[in-house]
Amino acid sequence: EFSRGLIKENFDEKDTSDRNGTEISFIPDADIFLNFKFRKEYIERMLRNYAYLNPGLKIFFNGETFYSENGLKDLLDEELENETLYPIIHLRDNDIEVAITHTDKSQTETYFSFVNGQNTTQGGTHLNAFREAYVKTIREFFNKNFDASDVRKSIVAAVSINVEEPVFESQTKTKLGSNDIGPNGPTVRTFIIDFLKSKLDNFLHRNPELAEAIQRKILISERERKELSGIQKLARERAKKVSLHNKKLRDCRQHYNDQKNERKGETQIFITEGDSASGSITKSRDVETQAVFSLKGKPLNCYGLTKKVVYENEEFNLLQAALNIEESLEDLRYNQVIIATDADVDGMHIRLLMITFFLQFFPDLIKNGHLYILQTPLFRVRNKKETRYCYSEQERIKALNELGKNPEITRFKGLGEISPDEFKHFIGKDIRLEPVVAGKDQTINQLLEFYMGKNTPDRQTFILENLVVEDPDIDKKEILAEAVDEN
Incomplete structure (x- = not known):
């Protein structure tokens, strides 16, 4: 038995009929792990990934079995639940496996990448090589110089490779930095390009109907991009004009996309509700690593809208520019994007509208663990x-x-009521953050459709069934009717 690296007690070996193996149990040290909790969603995601990467392996956790027969193909099947435009392309070889499809429910590129069984949520050399290799193979197959963004728009793909002695860019092993597969092997880039050029090209020749579906998707993306180009140009010009005196953003000095920045993991941006709340945070923040973006009120419910609204809506466009995620999540300027709203009905509504915005247009921000809710004292x-x-x-x-x-x-009714001297305790070393995690019960589109769509009767039924009312004499329907009237 160990505590803080020191042996507390030695136990004698005992005869047992159990199979040989090692069992480790632990309790997090409360002096080191402040305000810790085990999140079932994270543990389940990790176990699912182990199952996908080791087909045939069964893992048991809390009465649930995690098992996969088809590897990364099952990963995409479970993530998308039949929302694909064509059957999943599943390719394997020694030390590499990929699964590829497209969906019309997303405006972005979605990737699940792994190296030696490690989920590299920030990608790295292998993911960069895959994105390049996919575009190169598609262009050569159709013999057309499609724009890379049109080829990859709405793609959902998983890629896993094995590398000898991999080098990662961080201690958490979330981004591969290695350029070589092994001491005597090819580069990661060459290895992946050669694999896709051979396997994917052959697959498309054998499946002409699927190839036609990919081409149709590319042409639709091309048309949408051209329709957006004029709006994007105006939005960028507008953002450039206000960037020097943008009252919405109080920036910090360190940024997450600065590779040489030793504190980049500490970078945070608080999305606040109104000027009073942003004022308290701004005065008490760490100007080195904490930025503040102030909303002017309730943002637009963007469920079901196209990416066009991000450029037409000034607030969304400025937020996109502040985060620097228009082109890719790799350019994200802050490690933690924190929604900081009041602990009341309006604050909760704004919180849901902002989560909807990110789920609709930038789901990878959530999938890669960058979006949080600030917990503030009541x-x-x-x-x-x-x-x-x-x-x-x-x-x-x-x-x-x-x-x-x-x-x-x-x-405390609102964040603006908390003085800066007090607020510094809530956004410093004792900060309480609740991560926004996409669960497995519903796809993102199903989730948004139910909670943010126009199915008001279904949502009212859900509220009535789940509303907790301590006084048995109070009618739930009257509470709901009053809430609807107020809104």
């Missing part, structure tokens, strides 16, 4: 000796019991 409980900040009713009751008679209680 109450301040204090006496003459001590001040407690409480994030829930349970914490408030506990503080009341521990601080003695008649402590002063303050209920």
Whole structure:
């Protein structure tokens, strides 16, 4: 038994009928891991990936079995749930496996990349090579110089390679930096280009109907891009004019896309609701690593809209420019994009509208773990000796019991009510962030359609079935009717 690297106790070996193996159990050290929690979604995602990368392997967790017969093809099948434009292309060889398809539900490129079983969420040399190789192969197959963005628009692909002695660009191993497959092998780029040029080209020749579906998708993307080009030009000119005096963004000095920046992992941008909240955060933030973007009110519900709205809507366009994600997530300027809204109905609505925006147009931001919700205290409980900040009713009751008679209680209704001196405690080392995670129960499109679409009766039924009302004499339908009237 170990604690902080030191042996606390040695145990004698015992005879057992169990199979040989190693079992490790652990408890996170509360002095090191502050406010920790195990998130089932992350654990399940990790186990699913292990199953996809090791077809035939069964993993059991909390009564659920994780198993895959077809590797990365199953990954895309589960992610898309029949929302593909054509059957998934699944190709394998020694040390490489890819699965490719397109969908008309997304405006972006979506990739799942792995190296030696590690989920490289930030890509790297292998993903760059795959994106290049796919465009090169498609151009040569159709003998047309398609624009690369048209070829890759709405692509959903998974790529896994094995590399000898891989070099990663960070300790978390989320981005491959290696250029070579092994000491005596080809470069990663050459290896992947040769693989796709042979395997994908042969597959397309054997499946002409599928090749036609890909060509149709490219031509549609080309037409949409040309329709957008004029709007994009105007939006960029407008953004350039206001960039020097943009009151929405209070930038920081360090940025996530600066490879030489040792603090890039600490970079954050807070998306706030109005000037009062942004004022408190701006005055208490770390100007080196924390930026603030201020919304002017409730943003547009962009579910079902095309990418055109991002350029036509000034606020969305400026936010896109601030994050620097128009072309690719690789250029993201902040590691953590944090939605910071009031703990009330309006704040929750704005939070949902912003999550809808990112799910609709930049889902990779969420899939790669960059989007968070800022948790701020609901109450301040204090006496003459001590001040407690409480994030829930349970914490408030506990503080009341521990601080003695008649402590002063303050209920924070909005972020603007919290002074900068207090706010620095909530966005510093003790910051509480709730990651936004896309679950497996529904696809992104199904999720948005139910919660943000026009199916009002279904949503009302869902609310009535799940609304918690402590007073049995209160009619749920009356509460819902009042809420609808207010909005």
